Amino acid sequence: MKLRTILRHFREGAKNIIRNGWMSFASMSSIFISLFILGVFLLLALNVNSMSAQIESQVQIRVFLQLNVEKAKMTELQNKIGNITEVSKVTFVSKAEGLELLRKNLGEENKELLDGYENEENPLPDSFTVEVYDPRSIAQAASQIEAINKADETQPIAKVKYGQGTVETLFKVTNALRIIGIVVVIGLGVTAMFLISNTIKMTIIARRREIGIMKLVGATNSFIRWPFFIEGALIGIISSVITTVIVLVGYSELVQFSQMELSLMMIKLVTVKESGLLTAALIIGLGTLIGIWGSTISIRKYLKV
Amino acid sequence: MIEMQDIWKTYTDGTHALRGVSVRIDRNEFVYLVGPSGAGKSTFMKLIYREEVPTKGQLSVNGFNIGKLKPRKIPFVRRNIGVIFQDFRLLPKLTVYENVAFAMEVIEAPRRIIKKRTMEVLDLVGLKHKHASLPAHLSGGEQQRVSIARAIVNNPSVIVADEPTGNLDPETSLGIMNLLEEINFRGATIIMATHNKDIVNSMRKRVIAIENGNIVRDEARGEYGYEA
Numbered sequence: 001m002k003l004r005t006i007l008r009h010f011r012e013g014a015k016n017i018i019r020n021g022w023m024s025f026a027s028m029s030s031i032f033i034s035l036f037i038l039g040v041f042l043l044l045a046l047n048v049n050s051m052s053a054q055i056e057s058q059v060q061i062r063v064f065l066q067l068n069v070e071k072a073k074m075t076e077l078q079n080k081i082g083n084i085t086e087v088s089k090v091t092f093v094s095k096a097e098g099l100e101l102l103r104k105n106l107g108e109e110n111k112e113l114l115d116g117y118e119n120e121e122n123p124l125p126d127s128f129t130v131e132v133y134d135p136r137s138i139a140q141a142a143s144q145i146e147a148i149n150k151a152d153e154t155q156p157i158a159k160v161k162y163g164q165g166t167v168e169t170l171f172k173v174t175n176a177l178r179i180i181g182i183v184v185v186i187g188l189g190v191t192a193m194f195l196i197s198n199t200i201k202m203t204i205i206a207r208r209r210e211i212g213i214m215k216l217v218g219a220t221n222s223f224i225r226w227p228f229f230i231e232g233a234l235i236g237i238i239s240s241v242i243t244t245v246i247v248l249v250g251y252s253e254l255v256q257f258s259q260m261e262l263s264l265m266m267i268k269l270v271t272v273k274e275s276g277l278l279t280a281a282l283i284i285g286l287g288t289l290i291g292i293w294g295s296t297i298s299i300r301k302y303l304k305v
Numbered sequence: 306m307i308e309m310q311d312i313w314k315t316y317t318d319g320t321h322a323l324r325g326v327s328v329r330i331d332r333n334e335f336v337y338l339v340g341p342s343g344a345g346k347s348t349f350m351k352l353i354y355r356e357e358v359p360t361k362g363q364l365s366v367n368g369f370n371i372g373k374l375k376p377r378k379i380p381f382v383r384r385n386i387g388v389i390f391q392d393f394r395l396l397p398k399l400t401v402y403e404n405v406a407f408a409m410e411v412i413e414a415p416r417r418i419i420k421k422r423t424m425e426v427l428d429l430v431g432l433k434h435k436h437a438s439l440p441a442h443l444s445g446g447e448q449q450r451v452s453i454a455r456a457i458v459n460n461p462s463v464i465v466a467d468e469p470t471g472n473l474d475p476e477t478s479l480g481i482m483n484l485l486e487e488i489n490f491r492g493a494t495i496i497m498a499t500h501n502k503d504i505v506n507s508m509r510k511r512v513i514a515i516e517n518g519n520i521v522r523d524e525a526r527g528e529y530g531y532e533a
Contacts, residue, residue: 005413019398213394216354217455218384219411220377 001222009223013230023203024235030199031239031290034192035283039247041188042279043270045181050270052174059170061130061142061162069156074126077156080148081130086141089131098124125158136171138162189286197294204228204295208302221303228295236291240284247283248276306332307353307463307494312362314348314518322348324518325362330496332462335489337505338498339529340515346498349515350465353496354386355379367462384412387456387464387493391471393448395440395455401427402436405454412459426454430484446477450484457488464488466497470504478504505529 017024063081065074074092082090093101099122103111117123132141142162149157214224252272259269307330314323322345330336338346351357352364355371364371369382395404402423409419427433430450440448449469456464466485470478482504489495499505505512505528512527513520522530 002413004416005410008410016398209394210396210398213396214407214411215380216356216383216388216394217408217411218380218382218459219407220380223380223411 005223006226009226010230012227013234016227016231017234020203020207023206024231027199027203027235027291028239028242030195031192031236031287032243034188034195035240035243035287036247038185038188038192038286039243039279039283041181042185042282043247043251043275045178045185046270046275046278048177048181050268050274052177054268055170056135056174059132059135059138059162059167061128061132061138061145061160063128063130063145063157064159064161065126065128066156066158067125069126069154073154073156077148078128081128081145084141084144086132086134086137086144087130088133091129091131093127093129095122095124095126098122098127135167138167139164192286193290193293197290197297199294201294201298204298204302211299211302215303224303225296225299228299229292232291232293232295233288234291236288237284240287243287244280244283248272248279251275251279306330306365306367307496308363308365309352310363312352312364313360314345314352314357315360321518323352323359326515326518326520328513328520328523330494332494333489333492335486335495335508335510336497337508337510337512337527337529338496338515339500339505339512339531340521341531342500344515345518346515347467350467350496350498353463353465354388355382380411384459385461385463387453387459387461389449389452389456389464389466389469391468393440393445393452395448395451397440400437400439401432401443401451404440404451405458408455408458422458423454426458427451429457429487430454444477445472446474446480449473449477449481453481453484453488457493461493463494463496466495468498468500470499470501475503482508502529502531 063077065077069077078090078092081087096119099114099117102124103114106113130141130145132138139162142160142164145157145160149155149160211224255269255271307328309326309328312323312326313321315321326345326349338349340346348357352359352371353366355366355374359372362372366382367385369378371382374382396407399407405426406419406423409422414422424433424436427436430453432447432450432454435443435447440451443451449472453469456466464485469485470481473481478501485495485497486508509526509528512522512524512530514522514527514530
């Protein structure tokens, strides 16, 4: 194919969008609506995912020590626990700090319940707060801490707690939410592809007479196909770029607006910076692919004249 | 040059459109194809520009064996054949200029040459001033002249015209016939199917009459021979 013919195909492909104004508009609207819904659900899924991760990361192990453990032993224990591969951070929480924490958790109204338990009267043991890299390995880390305790003849640890049972249920729920998110996004993606390729198919059916005429004049199949191909790709790119801009601008407004409202509920939305690239890549990639795919598939049928 | 030897064409529904047609049409001839509707005239022409394939027999067009032609070679046969239809078959969203130029873009001619030649041909058919119009804004006669311009723009050796005056009034038809004669005079072979008695009788060219899939008459300076 000669360069001037390639240029000609690009020119014709672009011109065809204008020549078939209403049909192009219909295709673009259909792509826009499908991808818009897909984009909204993608952002929803990303947020569910990030919230799940936030909740999961709050899971930690509390290691309560016996009442009579010496300072040196504590340091040794802290080091040993810190050396477990799954563990990211070990924080020592003294009796007094533990009491403070408990008081805080009980809230304003009930805090006097703890009055009179300060200093020597403090019934709480010293403890460690252990955080892990991957929340899913928390049970493993806990059992390793227990193993350290067993290996020590003084048995300095009284109890290892990480919300056994509750944590597993939490993970089941967050996992289910993630899978639902992925399934919905894939489902919408597939639906969008069919919806859009159908619209493009309609525009080409309307033009099969034109294709017949082109063949009569002696146009080769590839000569006929290229402008359609470029037209489809352009329609896909234009409408998916518009969709991306609208979805991301809308979402960034939402993030800004909700920052104050939701921060009180400890919910943090995924920022546009974090989600923008993935959303844009998915929407534009899918839109372009659908445009090309729709026009290529449907034109093949009418080339057999 | 077109040569048919014992050409049969049977459609999938079992109708025999042509039953053993043998004919030879030389360069620069002007041939009228006459006969009742459904006699096989259109099939005869469709075989020439390879819209249909013969069921049996040998067909050679400009040296190509039509029956054995590979599908990807079809466009190259058609580029040497200009086709004109009763219903014009112009691309509705393209301007007059673009419709004619399209046939030249197909053969990958340089833009400068396309422009020059397209305007030249539009001038020949008398539509230079309407080059920017859309087909829908032209009269029937004008649309047919655009389709003729498109058919001749690549200087094909054969023009196949299927009732080109079928939708036109007598005066406009005469203009179209003068144009075809001019093209024939410049060297193209013209094969034209028609039901127009006056045109055939006044021009006195070769007349091939087809009835029921057979050639029943082939006269060098023939007449229409049917009641109009």
